[in-house]
Ligand code: CP
């Protein structure tokens with residue numbers, strides 16, 4: 001079945017700059033409405049969403065469920081033990097069954113291919129709530145937070161310090177669409193996916209660098225961004241990674257080298273004392289909580305766009 005007028009949200013670079021900025025504008029608008037206490041804007045009234053989680057979550061689950069509800073809809077949480085997609089039942093069957101009950105599907109999965117299969121077989125929009133490959137809703141929330149605190153994304157310098165993971169891939173794909181300076185500074189052997197780096201560089205939109213010296217990289221950054229060193233699915237490597245990532249902790253000294261203009265961002269959950277110090281998270285220039293709040297507002301706008309509303 002064709003998804004006429006309906007759109008998946010799987011990767012940021014599936015959209016052009018105008019559309020991404022339009023979604024972010026919408027997010028600001030609906031955020032202001034919700035923050036004013038207004039509860040009569042109910043575009044999702046009569047609609048339901050299935051949320052498939054193969055991994056744990058706080059922000060993604062609560063922000064999607066709350067946001068969808070506040071705009072009139074009903075969201076259904078399906079945890080790792082509920083449908084066991086790919087094990088109890090094939091992805092293509094899950095996709096077609098849920099499409100007959102629900103207006104939209106959100107999924108947090110391990111393999112990115114499973115998300116692509118889900119989207120391919122679903123006749124309703126599928127939203128990416130994180131895979132091993134990327135996390136586009138997070139980076140949309142981050143972009144919204146930068147617009148609110150810095151005024152824009154364009155022309156800024158964002159320095160991600162740590163593992164070249166799913167978060168980095170979404171930053172790279174944003175950089176393929178909106179012009180800014182993106183640096184991923186990581187230990188050797190922990191670079192982001194080479195094809196994604198190449199794709200972002202080939203787009204010719206942004207200056208993109210993959211480097212290995214945090215002190216050099218952060219100079220003049222508008223944003224210093226950090227994430228866990230061991231992602232979900234890699235937790236048994238955590239001990240080993242702590243050794244390899246020595247020197248990549250974001251501490252007050254690194255923030256000082258970055259400069260007084262630098263904000264600290266982290267997608268959370270954070271391991272304080274590992275990839276970032278307690279002092280940096282608690283500092284006045286840390287915007288991790290506005291960033292977390294914006295998950296809900298960015299996603300509300302994404303869902304409105306996906307549903308053609
Ligand atoms: N940042 C984020 O996606 O958080 P959760 O894993 O808690 O959803």
Ligand code: NVA
Pocket residue numbers: 130165166167227228230231232267268269
């Ligand atoms: N890179 C992290 C992000 C969590 C929101 C992970 O995949 O676990």
